[in-house]
Each structure stands twice: as C-alpha cells, then as structure tokens.
Amino acid sequence: MTEWILFVVLSVIAIGSAVMMLVGRNPVHCALWLVLTFFCVAGFFLTLGAPFLAAVQIIVYTGAIMILFLFVVMLVNPEREGEPAVPASHRRAGLTLAAVLLVVMVGAITTRSGLGAIPTEPGGVTLRQVGTALLTEWMLPFELTSVLLLVAMIGAIVLARRRIE
Amino acid sequence: MEYVVMAAKAVVVFALVSGSMPFIVWAERKVMADAQARIGPNRVGPFGILQSFADALKLIFKEDVVPTGIDKRIFYLAPILSIIPALITFAVVPYGGPDLKLFGYPVGYVADLKDVGILYVFAVTTLGVYGIVLAGWASNNKYSLMGALRSSAQMISYEILLGLSIMGVVIGSGSLSLVEIVQAQATPYFGVIPGIWLFAQPLGFLIFLIASLAEANRVPFDLPEAESELVAGFHTEYSSFKFAMFFMAEYINLLTLSGVITTLFLGGWLGPGVDRFPILGVLYFSVKTVALVYFFIWLRATLPRLRYDQLMRFAWKVMLPAALINIFITAYWVAR
Amino acid sequence: MLKDIKDAVEQSLAIFRGLGVTLRHILRERRVTTQYPEQRPPQAFRYRGIHQLRLDENGKELCVGCNLCGLVCPAECIYVEGAETDNPEEERVTHYERFARVYILNSARCLYCGFCVEACPTDALAMTPQYELGEYHRRDCIYDKEDLIKNYLRWKDQAGYGIEWCHPEKLPEWTGHAEPLTPPSHAAPAIGEHRQ
Amino acid sequence: MVPTVAYLAVSAVLFTLGVVGVLVRRNALIIFMSIELMLNAVNVSLVSFARQHGHATGQVFVLLILAVAAAEVAVGLAIILSVFRHRDTVDVDHVNLMKW
Numbered sequence: 001m002t003e004w005i006l007f008v009v010l011s012v013i014a015i016g017s018a019v020m021m022l023v024g025r026n027p028v029h030c031a032l033w034l035v036l037t038f039f040c041v042a043g044f045f046l047t048l049g050a051p052f053l054a055a056v057q058i059i060v061y062t063g064a065i066m067i068l069f070l071f072v073v074m075l076v077n078p079e080r081e082g083e084p085a086v087p088a089s090h091r092r093a094g095l096t097l098a099a100v101l102l103v104v105m106v107g108a109i110t111t112r113s114g115l116g117a118i119p120t121e122p123g124g125v126t127l128r129q130v131g132t133a134l135l136t137e138w139m140l141p142f143e144l145t146s147v148l149l150l151v152a153m154i155g156a157i158v159l160a161r162r163r164i165e
Numbered sequence: 166m167e168y169v170v171m172a173a174k175a176v177v178v179f180a181l182v183s184g185s186m187p188f189i190v191w192a193e194r195k196v197m198a199d200a201q202a203r204i205g206p207n208r209v210g211p212f213g214i215l216q217s218f219a220d221a222l223k224l225i226f227k228e229d230v231v232p233t234g235i236d237k238r239i240f241y242l243a244p245i246l247s248i249i250p251a252l253i254t255f256a257v258v259p260y261g262g263p264d265l266k267l268f269g270y271p272v273g274y275v276a277d278l279k280d281v282g283i284l285y286v287f288a289v290t291t292l293g294v295y296g297i298v299l300a301g302w303a304s305n306n307k308y309s310l311m312g313a314l315r316s317s318a319q320m321i322s323y324e325i326l327l328g329l330s331i332m333g334v335v336i337g338s339g340s341l342s343l344v345e346i347v348q349a350q351a352t353p354y355f356g357v358i359p360g361i362w363l364f365a366q367p368l369g370f371l372i373f374l375i376a377s378l379a380e381a382n383r384v385p386f387d388l389p390e391a392e393s394e395l396v397a398g399f400h401t402e403y404s405s406f407k408f409a410m411f412f413m414a415e416y417i418n419l420l421t422l423s424g425v426i427t428t429l430f431l432g433g434w435l436g437p438g439v440d441r442f443p444i445l446g447v448l449y450f451s452v453k454t455v456a457l458v459y460f461f462i463w464l465r466a467t468l469p470r471l472r473y474d475q476l477m478r479f480a481w482k483v484m485l486p487a488a489l490i491n492i493f494i495t496a497y498w499v500a501r
Numbered sequence: 502m503l504k505d506i507k508d509a510v511e512q513s514l515a516i517f518r519g520l521g522v523t524l525r526h527i528l529r530e531r532r533v534t535t536q537y538p539e540q541r542p543p544q545a546f547r548y549r550g551i552h553q554l555r556l557d558e559n560g561k562e563l564c565v566g567c568n569l570c571g572l573v574c575p576a577e578c579i580y581v582e583g584a585e586t587d588n589p590e591e592e593r594v595t596h597y598e599r600f601a602r603v604y605i606l607n608s609a610r611c612l613y614c615g616f617c618v619e620a621c622p623t624d625a626l627a628m629t630p631q632y633e634l635g636e637y638h639r640r641d642c643i644y645d646k647e648d649l650i651k652n653y654l655r656w657k658d659q660a661g662y663g664i665e666w667c668h669p670e671k672l673p674e675w676t677g678h679a680e681p682l683t684p685p686s687h688a689a690p691a692i693g694e695h696r697q
Numbered sequence: 698m699v700p701t702v703a704y705l706a707v708s709a710v711l712f713t714l715g716v717v718g719v720l721v722r723r724n725a726l727i728i729f730m731s732i733e734l735m736l737n738a739v740n741v742s743l744v745s746f747a748r749q750h751g752h753a754t755g756q757v758f759v760l761l762i763l764a765v766a767a768a769e770v771a772v773g774l775a776i777i778l779s780v781f782r783h784r785d786t787v788d789v790d791h792v793n794l795m796k797w
Contacts, residue, residue, distance in 0.1 A: 063291030094720030152768030
C-alpha cells in the first residue's frame with residue numbers, strides 16, 4: 001500500500017512538473033520543473049530497487065546536465081525576446097501526433113501479458129551484479145561510451161570556442 | 166518502531182548539526198581574531214559565545230529588502246534550496262559504530278545506505294549549487310549573476326575531483342557504504358600505525374581536502390562571493406533571514422565536509438578502546454571533526470583568494486591528473 | 502618540467518610557511534584591540550573636540566558677540582547675534598556693554614579646524630577633548646550658548662584643555678586623564694625614510 | 698508491489714510529453730530539455746524491466762544512456778551556444794539555413 005501511495009505521488013509530481021516544463025515561458029523555470037521531474041524519476045529508481053542509479057541520476061542529471069543547462073540559459077538570456085507564438089495548426093498537429101503515439105504505446109503495454117508479474121527476488125538487482133555485467137557482458141559498449149565522451153568533449157570545445165582570427 | 170527510532174536519530178542529528186553552527190561561527194571569529202592580534206567577539210555572554218545568537222536575532226528582525234525586477238518565486242526558493250542539502254547530508258555520516266547501542270537500538274548513524282553511501286553525499290552536495298546559481302540569477306544584479314556563473318563552473322569542476330579523489334578509498338575499502346569504509350580502516354598497518362586511509366591515500370586525501378574547500382566555497386576558493394570584486398557575489402541582494410539561511414548553509418557545509426573527511430580518511434569513530442566502550446566513538450568522531458573545522462578556519466586566516474583563471478587551471482591541469490594517477494596507483498595496488 | 506616541479510614544491514611549502522606564521526600569531530598573546538568604552542585610546546595633546554565658551558574667574562562670559570569666529574568658519578556652522586546693553590555692570594553677562602545674545606554652533610557641520618578659536622579676540626572660544634558627539638537627531642547637534650558654557654564647566658578643571666590650546670607657551674604641566682599619543686614602535690616608516 | 702505495467706504507463710506518458718515538447722516548442726533549449734525528458738522516460742521503463750526479470754542488463758543500459766545523455770548535452774549545448782553567437786537567437790524557426 002505504501003508503495004502504491006509513493007508511486008502515485010511520484011507519478012503525479014513527475015507528470016505535473018513535466019507539463020509545467022512544457023507550458024513554461026521562462027527557460028529557467030522550465031529547467032527547474034525538469035529538475036523536479038528528474039527527482040521523481042530518481043524516486044522511481046529507488047522504489048524499483050536501484051538506489052545506485054537513483055544517486056547517479058541525481059548526480060548526473062540534476063547535478064551536471066541541468067546545471068549546464070542553467071549555465072547556457074543564463075549566457076543566452078532568451079528573456080529579451082519573447083518566444084513567438086506557435087501557429088495553432090502547428091500545435092494541433094503536434095498534439096495529435098503525440099496523442100497517437102501515446103495510444104500506440106499504451107496499447108502495446110496493455111496488450112502484452114505478464115508485465116504485471118511480481119518479481120521473484122524482492123531484493124532486485126544488486127550493485128555487484130550491475131558492475132559485473134557492465135565489465136563482462138557489456139564491456140565493449142562501456143568502453144565505447146568513454147570514446148563517445150571523449151569525442152563529445154572535443155566537439156564541445158571546438159564548437160563553443162570563440163574563433164581566434 | 167524502527168522508523169520511530171530512525172526519525173528520533175534524524176531529529177537529534179539535525180538539531181546537533183544546526184545547533185553547532187552558531188558555535189562554529191563564533192569559533193571562526195575568535196580564531197581569526199587570534200591570528201590577527203585582535204580580541205574578537207567578547208560582549209555577548211562569556212567570551213562572546215552568544216554573539217552568533219545575537220546576530221541571528223538581529224538578522225531575523227531586520228528589514229527584508231526585496232529588489233525590483235527580480236524573479237520573486239526563485240528569489241525566495243534559492244535560500245531554501247541552499248540550506249536543505251546542507252542539512253540533510255549529515256544523515257549518512259556515521260558518528261559511531263554499529264556497536265553503539267541505546268536501549269537495544271543501534272544509534273551510530275541515521276542511515277547506512279549500502280549501495281549508495283558516499284554517492285548520496287555527492288548527490289546532495291551537488292544540489293547546493295542550485296541555491297547559489299538561482300540566487301544569483303533571480304537577483305537581477307550583474308554581480309550576483311557573475312558570482313552565480315563562477316560558482317557553477319567552479320562547483321562542477323571540483324565535483325569531478327571530489328568524486329575521483331575518493332575512488333582510491335572506495336577501491337581500497339571495496340564498498341560505497343560509509344560505515345564499511347570506516348570499518349575497513351580498523352586494521353593497523355604493520356600492527357602499529359593506525360589503518361586510516363590518510364596514510365594509504367595521502368594524495369587522495371589532499372585532493373579531497375582541496376576539492377571540498379572549493380565545494381564549500383571556503384577561502385581560498387570563495388570566488389562566488391569574492392567581496393573585493395563582486396560586492397558579495399550571489400547573495401548581494403539578500404538581506405534579513407534569507408541572508409541568514411545562506412550563511413547557515415555555508416557553515417553547516419563546513420561541518421558536514423569535516424565529518425565526511427573524518428569518515429573517509431581519518432577513521433571516523435575509530436580510536437583506542439572503542440571496541441570495548443562504543444560510546445568513545447562519538448567522542449573520537451567529534452574530536453577529529455572539530456580539529457578539521459579548526460584547520461579550515463586556520464587556513465582561512467592564512468591564505469589569500471585565488472584568481473578565477475588560476476582556480477580553473479589548478480582544477481583541470483594539476484588536480485585532475487593527480488587524481489587519475491592516484492586511481493591508477495590504487496588500482497594497481499589492489500589488483501596486485 | 503623539472504623547474505615546474507621545483508616551483509610547485511616551493512609554492513606548496515610556502516602554504517605551510519604561511520600556516521606557521523598564522524599559528525605563531527594565534528599562540529602569541531599580543532592583542533592590539535582597545536576595549537573602547539572601558540578603555541580609552543590615548544588622546545593627542547591638542548585634540549580638537551567640541552567647543553566650549555569660557556567664563557572668567559568672576560563667572561562672567563568672555564564672549565562679546567563680535568562674530569569673528571562665524572566669519573572665519575569655513576563650514577559656516579557658527580551663528581552669532583551680538584547685542585548691546587545699558588545695564589549696570591553687575592547685571593551684565595559680560596564685563597562690557599556688548600554680549601552675545603545668540604550663539605549657535607552646529608556640531609554636525611563643524612569640521613573641527615579650530616580657526617574660530619584662533620580668531621577669537623577675547624579667548625572666549627576654545628575646544629575640548631570631547632569626541633563622543635553622536636546624537637539620535639540632527640536637532641540635537643545644534644549647540645546653543647548654554648550648552649557651550651556647560652562644556653566649559655565640565656572641562657575647566659581639566660588643566661591643559663582651556664585656552665592654552667592656542668597658546669602653547671602657556672601650557673602647564675600635563676595632568677590630564679589621557680596620555681599623549683606615542684607612535685607605536687612597529688609603525689610604518691615615514692615617507693622617504695626608507696630611502697636612506 | 699506496484700506492477701511493472703504501471704511504471705511503463707508513467708514512462709509512456711513522460712515520453713509523450715517529451716515528444717509534445719519537441720513538436721510544439723520553438724526554443725531550442727526547451728526542445729533539448731524535452732529530449733532529456735524522453736531519455737529519462739526510457740530509463741524508467743528499463744529499470745522496471747530490470748526489476749521484473751531480476752537481470753542487470755536494464756540497469757547497465759541506463760548507465761550507458763546516462764553517459765550518452767551527458768555527451769549529447771555537451772555537444773548540443775555547444776551547438777546552441779554557437780548558433781546563438783551567429784544568429785543571436787535560439788528560436789529553431791529562425792535557424793533554417795544550412796549555411797550562413
């Protein structure tokens with residue numbers, strides 16, 4: 001019962017703040033609503049028995065990525081020009097497409113059987129298992145990520161550097 | 166019942182941490198005064214020990230100035246975002262061993278997060294940046310914004326060092342849990358030298374110490390509020406109780422970081438005779454933490470503030486390679 | 502590379518040297534703070550505090566309301582209205598026909614230069630060593646004649662604080678409560694001194 | 698115990714909200730945030746699958762996605778910054794030329 005209460009509260013906050021992020025005018029407010037959503041996602045990870053991922057989620061998403069976002073928002077300072085209104089037809093088309101997507105996804109989820117099954121192991125996956133899987137089964141993707149990060153780092157520096165003539 | 170005990174512990178730790186903050190401020194003012202051949206506060210109470218309470222009273226009753234053109238909601242949110250992480254970090258710091266029992270319940274720590282432990286400390290200290298960044302942005306003041314931008318860059322840089330420098334300890338202890346990290350320091354080296362990580366990880370300790378100074382915005386890394394250049398940095402526009410909250414957060418962070426360093430590198434509650442009398446552990450922990458706080462104050466009395474480019478260069482070109490070298494050495498030593 | 506390492510080591514050691522310096526000061530007992538309300542700082546011999554209007558030995562006012570002080574005042578903080586009287590001498594406030602009907606000094610505007618004291622022909626105006634002049638209202642900074650005479654009565658027994666201020670040759674032996682300011686031994690050298 | 702399907706439903710809703718953000722907002726920064734929201738929604742479903750099957754692969758994937766997200770943010774924000782420097786706007790409708 002406690003889990004259900006927790007789940008419902010987290011879902012309501014997550015979806016509500018995601019909606020607030022979508023309708024917000026000020027990019028800083030949007031970023032803060034998104035941070036709240038990320039917190040709720042970290043909460044989901046906790047209830048799903050992945051406390052390590054919850055901590056990493058907070059460190060990486062709220063601690064690094066969103067701070068980077070705030071940094072850029074402050075540099076770009078888009079407040080001085082209000083975002084032009086999106087044409088109503090455009091908005092309608094976008095919402096329709098999203099609604100279709102939602103219907104498809106919900107349909108896919110509900111028609112599959114067996115997803116409501118309770119896991120046999122209440123302890124879930126231990127951190128040790130994750131680490132072992134990461135360094136044996138998924139060794140190549142793991143190493144490729146480091147290459148990806150390196151490339152991203154170089155790319156970011158090249159792109160954001162001021163041209164020196 | 167278990168939850169009641171946990172809540173009671175949380176309340177006690179919360180009260181102790183926030184209650185010791187006025188005395189840290191007082192100690193800082195006294196030690197700084199000593200170092201500068203002054204007397205320091207000596208009017209309110211014996212040796213001026215109640216000075217912080219008088220200051221708090223004054224701050225609460227002062228006029229709350231709200232500048233024009235600000236983002237009001239965020240302006241009010243920022244001090245709260247700054248103080249909450251400062252207060253909740255201490256929850257995982259073990260101030261006594263698991264043997265320390267009161268009425269049959271272990272009371273050595275509020276929570277021992279097995280798979281998270283030290284990551285919780287990082288996750289929470291990261292959130293402290295939000296208070297500073299948002300305060301600077303919401304104030305509608307260019308100095309505040311400069312302070313905020315500086316602090317976000319500084320904190321992101323030094324957070325990486327914070328994480329990398331404890332990897333040695335984590336690899337050596339084989340656990341992320343702070344309780345287990347302390348327990349891993351129980352066996353002495355060669356039977357005589359205390360087995361604390363300070364001796365096995367001197368480089369890691371040094372990097373963690375410096376990075377935590379930067380993370381707490383302490384001198385010599387107090388760039389976000391560099392008085393001489395940025396008026397008061399991110400809290401220029403804050404007054405009254407909102408300023409007091411930033412102030413409290415700063416000193417509680419100092420205490421928390423001292424506690425974390427004690428746990429990670431100085432053996433936490435460990436000390437002679439602690440296995441026979443577990444209550445001694447609390448004493449050892451407090452003594453080590455207070456000594457570290459004193460050291461930080463002493464550092465503040467000594468060192469000048471770094472320039473911004475020096476700060477960044479130091480982080481990325483000196484500390485980062487050193488931290489990586491430390492990880493390699495430790496990994497080699499463990500895998501050997 | 503080698504030089505960089507050497508520099509780094511030296512600079513790191515400098516931090517510890519600095520810590521040593523502060524530690525030495527922490528352990529030393531020397532304190533330079535003056536505990537002000539209980540402990541007074543030594544005051545200069547000719548310290549120029551708020552003014553006094555002096556009386557002579559018979560209790561008559563010395564001021565004749567000539568307004569020379571008001572004329573010479575750079576801040577224009579002194580207002581004097583002179584008047585004459587036909588009363589017999591024993592009923593006059595001065596020994597002369599002339600006296601100051603109004604004497605007002607604004608201590609908030611005064612810059613304590615002492616020109617007024619130098620200008621006074623009857624040595625009626627002098628300064629006192631009193632420096633605690635804070636008030637809650639600006640109107641309290643306006644001193645009238647009675648206030649200034651009260652200042653005289655307050656300080657007249659403190660030898661050395663009277664008219665001798667502008668006549669150094671008349672200075673008596675120092676008996677005041679404060680000591681003349683002596684420069685501390687560690688004071689910075691005067692300009693040009695270090696060149697020798 | 699909350700069944701996996703409930704988590705999947707929330708994940709689907711969050712994902713859809715991210716899609717809506719990409720489709721109807723014109724501020725490049727907000728579009729970017731919506732993409733992050735979609736990644737997070739996927740992470741939730743991956744972790745819930747990991748719990749259901751008692752297998753670590755889902756969590757491993759989440760870790761990999763985190764790394765990819767960090768890389769993506771670094772490059773993406775750099776692109777937004779350089780676009781802003783050249784065009785003085787972050788409105789994607791105004792960034793419609795391949796070359797300037």
